[in-house]
Amino acid sequence: MFMRFLLVMSLTGLLFGCSSDKVKEDQPVAVEDLSSQRTDGSDDSNAQAYGADDSSTSGFSQLDDPQSPLSVRVIYFEYDSSEIKAEYRAAVEAHAAYLTQNSGTTVTLEGHADERGSREYNLALGERRAQSVKQQMMLLGVSSSQIRLVSYGEERPAVDGHDESSWEQNRRVEILY
Amino acid sequence: MKVIIKLIIASLMFVSLQTQAVLDIKISQGVEQALPIAIVPFSWSQAGNVAPIDLTSIISADLKRSGRFDVMDEKDLPQRPADFDAINFGDWRKLGMENLLIGNLSLTNSGDYEISFRLIDIYRGKQIAGFRIPAKPDLLRRVAHQISDIIFEKLTGIPGAFDTRVAYITVKKTKNNRIHTLQIADADGYNAQILLESPEPLLSPAWSPDGKKIAYVSFEAKNSAIYVQDILTGKRERVSAFEGINSAPAWSPEGSRLAMTLSKDGNTEIYVMSLFSKTLHRMTNHGGIDTEPAWSPDGKKIAFTSDRSGGPQIYEMDIRGGQPKRVSFEGKYNTRPNYSPDGKSITLVHAVNGAYRIGLLDLSSGYITTLTDAKLDESPSFAPNGGMIIYATTGVRGAQLAAVSIDGRIHQRLGLQEGDVREPVWGPFLK
Numbered sequence: 001m002f003m004r005f006l007l008v009m010s011l012t013g014l015l016f017g018c019s020s021d022k023v024k025e026d027q028p029v030a031v032e033d034l035s036s037q038r039t040d041g042s043d044d045s046n047a048q049a050y051g052a053d054d055s056s057t058s059g060f061s062q063l064d065d066p067q068s069p070l071s072v073r074v075i076y077f078e079y080d081s082s083e084i085k086a087e088y089r090a091a092v093e094a095h096a097a098y099l100t101q102n103s104g105t106t107v108t109l110e111g112h113a114d115e116r117g118s119r120e121y122n123l124a125l126g127e128r129r130a131q132s133v134k135q136q137m138m139l140l141g142v143s144s145s146q147i148r149l150v151s152y153g154e155e156r157p158a159v160d161g162h163d164e165s166s167w168e169q170n171r172r173v174e175i176l177y
Numbered sequence: 178m179k180v181i182i183k184l185i186i187a188s189l190m191f192v193s194l195q196t197q198a199v200l201d202i203k204i205s206q207g208v209e210q211a212l213p214i215a216i217v218p219f220s221w222s223q224a225g226n227v228a229p230i231d232l233t234s235i236i237s238a239d240l241k242r243s244g245r246f247d248v249m250d251e252k253d254l255p256q257r258p259a260d261f262d263a264i265n266f267g268d269w270r271k272l273g274m275e276n277l278l279i280g281n282l283s284l285t286n287s288g289d290y291e292i293s294f295r296l297i298d299i300y301r302g303k304q305i306a307g308f309r310i311p312a313k314p315d316l317l318r319r320v321a322h323q324i325s326d327i328i329f330e331k332l333t334g335i336p337g338a339f340d341t342r343v344a345y346i347t348v349k350k351t352k353n354n355r356i357h358t359l360q361i362a363d364a365d366g367y368n369a370q371i372l373l374e375s376p377e378p379l380l381s382p383a384w385s386p387d388g389k390k391i392a393y394v395s396f397e398a399k400n401s402a403i404y405v406q407d408i409l410t411g412k413r414e415r416v417s418a419f420e421g422i423n424s425a426p427a428w429s430p431e432g433s434r435l436a437m438t439l440s441k442d443g444n445t446e447i448y449v450m451s452l453f454s455k456t457l458h459r460m461t462n463h464g465g466i467d468t469e470p471a472w473s474p475d476g477k478k479i480a481f482t483s484d485r486s487g488g489p490q491i492y493e494m495d496i497r498g499g500q501p502k503r504v505s506f507e508g509k510y511n512t513r514p515n516y517s518p519d520g521k522s523i524t525l526v527h528a529v530n531g532a533y534r535i536g537l538l539d540l541s542s543g544y545i546t547t548l549t550d551a552k553l554d555e556s557p558s559f560a561p562n563g564g565m566i567i568y569a570t571t572g573v574r575g576a577q578l579a580a581v582s583i584d585g586r587i588h589q590r591l592g593l594q595e596g597d598v599r600e601p602v603w604g605p606f607l608k
Contacts, residue, residue, distance in 0.1 A: 080489075116528075117528065117555065118469060118482070118513035119381070120380075120468045120469045121482050127421065127422055127440055128466065150400050152396070162572075
């Protein structure tokens with residue numbers, strides 16, 4: 001089981017490389033790249049700190065493994081941007097792999113924005129962030145029927161402050177199983 | 178799942194609850210040359226009993242709050258004439274007083290009230306306005322605001338907007354929850370009433386043009402949906418609950434259609450819904466964000482926010498369709514358009530060096546004037562007379578309401594007792 005998971009991981013790694021890196025389209029993507037990204041991902045303190053607080057599956061699951069990139073459940077974004085940063089690629093790949101493997105599982109991608117500017121624009125921005133994660137997952141083989149999108153805009157901040165350190169924690173997509 | 182949703186809806190309250198939370202409105206900056214006016218306390222026909230309402234204080238507070246009047250302190254009044262013939266003009270002229278209000282409140286045989294008042298120009302020694310108004314007991318406060326409206330219009334040339342209401346959203350944090358309410362209150366902050374209370378976010382309240390209904394966005398079913406609620410009865414209808422975003426409702430000036438933002442077709446686009454047939458007409462078609470529609474007062478155009486050129490800017494399009502035209506060019510961030518009642522300008526959220534402020538875009542010149550100077554201002558909405566813009570401002574104490582005059586000279590703060598208050602929308606003139 002675990003071996004198969006690894007295999008899917010490296011395959012989706014290849015897929016990811018092809019779809020996201022147009023310049024090197026014809027070159028095989030090195031598996032080392034993926035693992036180093038994965039290390040970067042797990043070193044990200046933000047992503048770890050706001051990780052695995054929700055697991056609806058019973059018994060042991062990869063979703064419960066704190067060492068797995070699946071434990072990264074929040075993806076953070078730059079201001080007014082919906083582009084997935086490189087440090088979150090490993091996490092998105094891992095979730096995509098898990099979902100392709102468990103085709104009966106559904107996930108909710110919940111998009112959020114920081115409080116600056118207008119609420120309605122932020123609602124649209126939150127949706128665009130969630131959509132960008134959804135599209136990436138679908139490129140990696142996840143069926144759209146497994147993904148539900150919802151945007152809360154700035155209405156549900158993770159942190160209440162009115163400064164940059166709060167805002168950067170609020171510009172996010174939460175991956176909820 | 179359905180059962181859960183039903184339970185949530187059952188736990189929402191749509192009854193009109195009278196709340197203690199009264200907006201406390203303070204003028205933080207007024208005009209330099211405010212008009213002097215003296216208000217003689219209204220006489221009351223039943224001297225033995227306490228008057229049912231203090232008309233004098235309400236009118237005085239309205240005029241002071243507008244920032245355009247300098248109301249004489251009661252203790253400085255040189256005399257208290259009850260009618261025109263008793264006015265000693267010389268006494269008032271000596272003090273430099275220009276305008277005087279005298280009036281009377283009386284109980285009629287039927288148990289209702291009658292209010293009469295005269296507004297007097299001291300220098301010319303003439304009456305500017307004189308009215309006699311019958312009122313049921315529960316309408317006395319409104320009559321006071323109507324008197325303020327008359328005084329305001331006679332002396333400034335601009336219709337007053339004291340006899341109007343505002344809607345807004347409050348958010349109170351509890352231990353592990355947030356309580357959201359949709360409320361309406363008189364423009365002076367009194368008579369606050371809760372129209373809806375929900376543990377899930379509420380946003381974007383919008384008044385129907387007749388002031389009888391409010392459209393809003395509620396997340397009570399775990400996704401955004403647009404509702405239209407009757408203010409008096411509390412009865413409401415869910416008009417849009419498509420997959421994806423259902424938001425930013427805006428009433429057409431004649432009240433039969435709602436412009437809104439839906440993402441059911443892939444990404445956020447502007448649609449117009451006929452409220453009678455619920456048919457949808459799609460207005461925009463672009464891969465970028467299109468949201469926050471606003472109707473021009475003549476109903477011929479829709480302004481909206483779009484990031485099709487990169488950052489968010491304001492665009493205008495003909496209601497019959499066609500290519501949207503960009504109308505904001507200053508700065509990298511302009512959102513949330515709202516037309517002035519004369520249709521000549523648009524108030525918006527305008528970011529300047531990372532600070533989000535209320536701006537006024539002149540549609541003929543394209544020039545944006547920044548009216549506020551805080552960092553997190555949003556949700557600007559014109560008063561129906563076009564003189565003031567109400568908005569929300571976030572500071573260390575959370576979100577509060579504020580208002581600014583269109584010339585930027587008058588600033589008001591509207592503080593609520595606790596929690597955040599945001600997304601104010603000024604209602605139409607009451608009929």
